[in-house]
Amino acid sequence: MSAVMVDVQNLAxxxxxxxxxxxxxxxxxxRSISAPLAWYPRLWHGTADERQQWRLIGRGEGIHWPxxxxxxxxxxxxxxxxxxxxxxxxxxxxxxxxxxxQ
Numbered sequence: 001m002s003a004v005m006v007d008v009q010n011l012a013x014x015x016x017x018x019x020x021x022x023x024x025x026x027x028x029x030x031r032s033i034s035a036p037l038a039w040y041p042r043l044w045h046g047t048a049d050e051r052q053q054w055r056l057i058g059r060g061e062g063i064h065w066p067x068x069x070x071x072x073x074x075x076x077x078x079x080x081x082x083x084x085x086x087x088x089x090x091x092x093x094x095x096x097x098x099x100x101x102q
Contacts, residue, residue: 010029011027011028013025013027013061013063013074014026016054018043021036028060033077039083040082041083041085042065042085046067061074061075
């Protein structure tokens with residue numbers, strides 16, 4: 001098995017675009033990376049307004065959604081890693097969310 005080394009030291013997220021079912025980031029080197037929103041359940045369950053309330057972390061090393069308590073790293077996107085949140089944690093978050101939306 002071989003490992004792929006990814007140098008993100010000189011890369012940064014420049015822009016974030018969220019479609020109905022896709023997260024796309026524009027990078028400082030001109031590339032775009034897209035991933036299905038289904039990989040990130042908190043984004044998937046968030047409203048369109050909540051999804052648009054993001055900010056860059058560090059110098060574009062990641063993205064934070066304060067209303068959804070979600071963070072996605074540039075390295076994770078490049079590696080194609082979906083969310084690692086446990087089913088139990090997601091269930092607690094969804095239950096709490098449903099309680100506040102009533």
